[in-house]
Amino acid sequence: MDRTFAAISDPTRRGILQRLGRGDASISDLAALFDMTLTGMKKHVALLEDAGLVATEKVGRVRTCRLGPQRLDAEAAWMHTYQQMVDARLDRLGKFLERTKGEAS
């Protein structure tokens, strides 16, 4: 979950997801679009790939990026993460209530 948080908390990375939602793009396409060096763009893509939001494939000298297996854009990824977060929080509440049962408070 923290990986998704890290991946979507940056406006450039949200932009990349938005762009890939409209179609595949190479690292150099993305670097040009966001006015960034190839190295800089590779780092952003690596973070997104790490979170499973982007998949890349190298054919010849070109690395093509597309949305990951879950096909989530930034907003959908946030909704998904948020749901997991609320669910996990309620789990912790349940455990907390169990743990503090009978305690005077």
Add this chain to the structure above:
Amino acid sequence: MSAATKAASKAKVTTPTDREIRIERVFDAPRDRVWRAFTDPKLLAQWWGRGNKLVIEKFELERGGHWRFVEHGPEGKHGFEGRFREVTPKDRVVQTFEWDGMPGYVIIETMELTDLGDGRTKILTVSLFHTTEERDGMLQSGMEEGLNQSYEALDRLLATMD
């Protein structure tokens, strides 16, 4: 774990629309205790964060009040905040929820507690997602509608002038 606590921890998650998440869960605790766990900052800090240190920077539990929690995790800080829209003790809280990482993506959270009468409490949370894009879209369509209404009024006026 007993069968009763197992049943108590089961969550029902549904998504009535693609903008809405509904989570229903039954807790093996009376409503008073559940309400305190949500509204006493000292208790809240013990379970709200994901096992990380949670700093409750603001918690003004009243209509229009501001809340802000910051989770201090190993990979950095995550701030969450919002405003209370409705606070009905032991019964219902409506608040906005925003994560610092995605500013402008506001979620409206409604939480309802129901006393099940047997020492258990049901919590229903409904989360409604709004985005800046969506707000802008609504604004545009609203303006369009307004414009159409003006045109229709103009048409009617012109018709009476014939």
